[in-house]
Amino acid sequence: MAADISVVDTAPAIPAPAGPLRAFWASFSENRGAVIGMLVLLLIVLLAVFAPLVAPYSPTEQFREFSKLPPAWSEGGDWRYVLGTDALGRDMLSRLVYGARVSLFIGLAVMVVSVAVGVALGLVAAFAGGITDVAIMRVMDLIISVPGLVLAILIVSVLGPSLANTIVAVTIVFLPRYVRLVRASAMGEIGKDYVTAARVAGVGRLRLMASTVLPNCLAPLIVQAALGVSEAILEAAALGFLGLGAQPPTPEWGSMLADSREFIRSNPWIVTLPGLAILVTVISINLMGDGLRDALDPKLKRS
Amino acid sequence: MFKFLLKRAALTIPTFFALMFVTFVAIRLVPGDPVEVRTGERGISPERLAQFRHELGLDQPVWKQFLDYVWQLLHGDFGTSIVTNERVLTEFFQLFPATLELSFFAMLFAIGIGIPAGVIAALKRGSIFDQTLMGISLTGFSMPIFWWGLLLIMLVAERWGLTPVSGRIDLIRFYFEPVTGFMLIDSLLSDQPGAFWSALHHLVLPAIVLGTVPLATLARMTRSSMLEVLSEDYVRTARAKGLSTFRVIGVHALRNALIPVVTIIGLQVGSLMAGAVLTETIFSWPGVGKWLIESIGRRDYPALQGGILLISSVVIIVNLTVDILYGTINPRIRHGR
Numbered sequence: 001m002a003a004d005i006s007v008v009d010t011a012p013a014i015p016a017p018a019g020p021l022r023a024f025w026a027s028f029s030e031n032r033g034a035v036i037g038m039l040v041l042l043l044i045v046l047l048a049v050f051a052p053l054v055a056p057y058s059p060t061e062q063f064r065e066f067s068k069l070p071p072a073w074s075e076g077g078d079w080r081y082v083l084g085t086d087a088l089g090r091d092m093l094s095r096l097v098y099g100a101r102v103s104l105f106i107g108l109a110v111m112v113v114s115v116a117v118g119v120a121l122g123l124v125a126a127f128a129g130g131i132t133d134v135a136i137m138r139v140m141d142l143i144i145s146v147p148g149l150v151l152a153i154l155i156v157s158v159l160g161p162s163l164a165n166t167i168v169a170v171t172i173v174f175l176p177r178y179v180r181l182v183r184a185s186a187m188g189e190i191g192k193d194y195v196t197a198a199r200v201a202g203v204g205r206l207r208l209m210a211s212t213v214l215p216n217c218l219a220p221l222i223v224q225a226a227l228g229v230s231e232a233i234l235e236a237a238a239l240g241f242l243g244l245g246a247q248p249p250t251p252e253w254g255s256m257l258a259d260s261r262e263f264i265r266s267n268p269w270i271v272t273l274p275g276l277a278i279l280v281t282v283i284s285i286n287l288m289g290d291g292l293r294d295a296l297d298p299k300l301k302r303s
Numbered sequence: 304m305f306k307f308l309l310k311r312a313a314l315t316i317p318t319f320f321a322l323m324f325v326t327f328v329a330i331r332l333v334p335g336d337p338v339e340v341r342t343g344e345r346g347i348s349p350e351r352l353a354q355f356r357h358e359l360g361l362d363q364p365v366w367k368q369f370l371d372y373v374w375q376l377l378h379g380d381f382g383t384s385i386v387t388n389e390r391v392l393t394e395f396f397q398l399f400p401a402t403l404e405l406s407f408f409a410m411l412f413a414i415g416i417g418i419p420a421g422v423i424a425a426l427k428r429g430s431i432f433d434q435t436l437m438g439i440s441l442t443g444f445s446m447p448i449f450w451w452g453l454l455l456i457m458l459v460a461e462r463w464g465l466t467p468v469s470g471r472i473d474l475i476r477f478y479f480e481p482v483t484g485f486m487l488i489d490s491l492l493s494d495q496p497g498a499f500w501s502a503l504h505h506l507v508l509p510a511i512v513l514g515t516v517p518l519a520t521l522a523r524m525t526r527s528s529m530l531e532v533l534s535e536d537y538v539r540t541a542r543a544k545g546l547s548t549f550r551v552i553g554v555h556a557l558r559n560a561l562i563p564v565v566t567i568i569g570l571q572v573g574s575l576m577a578g579a580v581l582t583e584t585i586f587s588w589p590g591v592g593k594w595l596i597e598s599i600g601r602r603d604y605p606a607l608q609g610g611i612l613l614i615s616s617v618v619i620i621v622n623l624t625v626d627i628l629y630g631t632i633n634p635r636i637r638h639g640r
Binding site for chain 2 (some may be wrong): 040151275
């Protein structure tokens with residue numbers, strides 16, 4: 001019976017190339033985990049986008065007489081503060097929802113900037129070759145040789161701790177992987193006939209890079225970028241936890257954890273919730289990234 | 304072989320110089336003039352100021368300052384901590400054994416569980432065990448370890464009282480001068496009954512926290528590498544020859560499957576150092592990671608600069624060693640270059 005259904009489902013897709021998007025979806029939706037990850041992520045994104053509508057209070061508003069309330073369903077809880085309040089009497093639910101904004105923004109910003117710069121540098125390195133190539137790759141080697149978080153700490157301590165500088169620091173840390181990836185796949189493409197043909201046809205250098213070669217390097221790049229978002233969120237949260245990321249009263253998950261450290265014994269939920277938020281977000285992005293890899297990059301497919 | 308070794312080692316020299324350059328530039332970009340820090344905000348006579356600048360070498364051209372800096376580094380002078388007035392190198396090597404001890408046991412935990420689990424998952428592909436393990440490993444891989452640490456402290460240490468909350472040993476009951484800096488060895492050398500157990504007791508939780516991400520990574524890698532190898536012709540040949548399953552898997556498959564895993568273990572060292580910063584902060588583990596974070600808090604920039612330089616050097620050297628070892632295990636790499 002199940003076999004029948006799947007035959008019916010895939011039947012329209014069989015008449016060969018049914019558009020890359022369709023083929024992609026067919027392959028992506030095969031992976032149950034990836035679809036679940038995508039749905040959870042979608043929910044988090046919606047919460048973040050509509051935070052002012054979802055959150056019952058402002059994330060920085062302090063209800064001093066209600067500080068350190070437990071979640072509503074446990075003893076002593078109050079349904080006005082569904083997930084309880086923190087040490088300063090701020091509503092946890094509101095802070096978590098607004099925190100999704102901060103974390104997703106960091107993740108996306110880091111991804112966009114590092115992919116853009118990484119693609120540019122990677123293509124230049126691949127096309128220019130020679131000393132330019134060596135110079136770019138040496139700098140990338142250097143960045144890689146310093147452990148990610150340690151480098152981020154160095155950068156933030158030079159620039160000063162803030163949300164913007166967190167993004168700068170994590171972007172620099174993540175740059176090498178994109179540069180290396182784009183350079184390697186571009187080098188693989190350059191020698192191929194279609195590139196030579198385009199060159200002979202008189203296609204300019206910039207266009208050769210951006211519209212002839214780049215589209216053929218995209219698959220692994222998209223996968224890496226998706227996984228990069230989750231890593232950026234983790235890294236930024238770690239900086240926040242160390243007090244070097246977003247500064248109070250910004251409702252950032254990592255710094256919320258840092259604020260709550262002293263309440264481990266007395267008020268465990270203040271510690272549990274922000275970490276859970278980070279974990280769920282990162283897992284759902286990673287699940288989706290795995291699905292993307294399987295769908296886009298058959299060469300990398302995990303058996 | 305020797306040529307390969309030399310060539311590979313020579314390749315890291317520019318990286319070291321670039322690293323020195325970066326820390327040199329970084330320390331000059333840090334807000335706050337070092338002269339002002341020393342003299343305070345009150346104005347002092349221009350002659351005194353000039354003298355200070357001269358003492359610190361700040362009246363020299365920048366390239367000369369850089370060369371002087373490199374010269375000092377090459378002579379093992381990594382600067383002096385502003386706070387403790389101790390040489391950064393001395394301080395680093397006093398604290399480094401603690402980090403090394405923690406990292407070693409974290410890795411032992413990760414390898415000891417990750418590799419067997421990955422092998423079993425590959426052999427029982429698609430089973431409940433496989434699926435559960437992959438689920439756990441995805442969670443471990445995505446884990447914010449600073450939260451994981453707090454969670455374990457909350458449950459294991461606070462609620463169940465199974466392990467201590469922080470530190471390396473029970474300082475109230477045991478005191479002895481460090482000999483090697485490795486608490487487990489020192490506690491045995493001290494001949495105080497119970498000291499070794501106390502040290503081991505303190506080590507368990509931080510090692511698990513630091514080992515979690517490598518464990519997840521190793522389990523995943525071992526599984527996929529093993530799956531790949533199991534479908535190779537030589538494994539089929541070994542089976543067809545009538546070798547026992549144990550021999551086929553243990554000797555023919557596993558040895559080949561572990562080649563990429565060894566590289567991954569080597570590459571974990573960088574993230575292990577980054578993880579150590581967080582783990583040490585959570586558990587008040589007196590290693591270089593906690594020291595680094597404290598240096599930032601105290602605005603002890605020489606310590607920060609020297610510390611980052613030394614930690615990165617450790618990572619570079621370990622990666623180099625792994626690369627060379629890899630060349631030895633897998634001759635295909637050596638000749639390919």
